[in-house]
Amino acid sequence: MKMEKRLYGRTLVCYLAGELDLQAAMFLRQDLEKELQAPMVEQLLLDFSRVTFIDSSGLGVILGRYRQVTDLGKEMAIAGASAAVCRVLELGGLGRLVPFYPTVAEALPANAGGQLDGNDS
Amino acid sequence: MATIVNSMKLEFPSRAENLGMARVAVAAFASQLEFTLEELEEIKVAVSEAVTNAIVHGYDNRAGLVWIVASRSQEHLEIVIRDEGKGMADVERILAVGLEGVEPGLGFMFMKSFMDEVRVDSEPGKGTAVIMIKRARSLAQAAATQI
Numbered sequence: 146m147k148m149e150k151r152l153y154g155r156t157l158v159c160y161l162a163g164e165l166d167l168q169a170a171m172f173l174r175q176d177l178e179k180e181l182q183a184p185m186v187e188q189l190l191l192d193f194s195r196v197t198f199i200d201s202s203g204l205g206v207i208l209g210r211y212r213q214v215t216d217l218g219k220e221m222a223i224a225g226a227s228a229a230v231c232r233v234l235e236l237g238g239l240g241r242l243v244p245f246y247p248t249v250a251e252a253l254p255a256n257a258g259g260q261l262d263g264n265d266s
Numbered sequence: 267m268a269t270i271v272n273s274m275k276l277e278f279p280s281r282a283e284n285l286g287m288a289r290v291a292v293a294a295f296a297s298q299l300e301f302t303l304e305e306l307e308e309i310k311v312a313v314s315e316a317v318t319n320a321i322v323h324g325y326d327n328r329a330g331l332v333w334i335v336a337s338r339s340q341e342h343l344e345i346v347i348r349d350e351g352k353g354m355a356d357v358e359r360i361l362a363v364g365l366e367g368v369e370p371g372l373g374f375m376f377m378k379s380f381m382d383e384v385r386v387d388s389e390p391g392k393g394t395a396v397i398m399i400k401r402a403r404s405l406a407q408a409a410a411t412q413i
């Protein structure tokens with residue numbers, strides 16, 4: 146599991162890569178939890194295009210961040226999930242909670258207020 | 267299950283870093299049957315859930331051993347994932363919670379959604395075995411309808 150982060154305007158895009166299981170869950174939970182505290186982050190966009198596997202442990206982290214995001218009055222979206230990954234996310238109920246986009250590019254303009262190439266300080 | 271034509275056995279410490287290895291090993295064995303790629307992904311999720319439960323619940327994240335036995339007939343894959351951890355007191359209730367409208371555990375929910383049959387053999391203080399069966403139907407049927 147690897148994660149790269151980039152800030153587009155007030156949208157934090159997290160590019161996840163690899164397998165999202167129990168092994169990855171702990172690291173990912175702590176990292177995302179911390180990032181979400183930042184006041185300049187208003188939206189969290191999770192790029193799943195390089196996620197090759199997810200199970201209930203990975204899904205648990207995502208659902209946990211969804212609760213954190215709502216508690217903080219922020220927003221969250223998912224982009225680029227493969228069919229197999231999507232099935233797990235949907236079965237776990239995430240589809241009813243957050244919007245899914247085919248790609249980060251398609252998710253960003255609406256989310257980042259059109260600041261596709263905005264600052265990434 | 268009909269006549270067993272092949273089988274494999276794995277034994278490994280209850281560590282999260284072994285999850286990937288367990289998933290890939292069982293999926294590679296399963297690919298001896300005519301499963302679709304989608305079905306192989308489902309098998310990986312089911313294996314991951316049962317092994318994760320052995321690590322997290324069976325052994326409470328402490329040291330222990332996990333055993334996987336996978337066997338196959340011409341059409342069926344059977345996977346047994348076993349631990350000698352704390353066991354479960356009310357298997358029936360835990361497996362049925364979905365029906366009662368109580369929030370079900372996602373792990374068993376995925377195992378039941380992705381495999382044709384899921385049984386749990388568990389005894390408090392002794393350990394747990396999760397037995398899962400999946401039939402390779404899609405490709406076999408696709409081939410049959412082409413004739």
Ligand SMILES: Nc1ncnc2c1ncn2[C@@H]1O[C@H](COP(=O)(O)OP(=O)(O)O)[C@@H](O)[C@H]1O
Nearest residue numbers: 319320323324353354360371372373374375394
């Ligand atoms: N191998 C096991 N040993 C002991 N208890 C288990 C085992 N597997 C599952 N359980 C029990 O069954 C419950 C439901 O499991 P599951 O559906 O995977 O949800 P979760 O793991 O999120 O709690 C667990 O909370 C645990 O109490």
Ligand SMILES: [Mg+2]
Nearest residue numbers: 315318319373
């Ligand atoms: Mg579980």
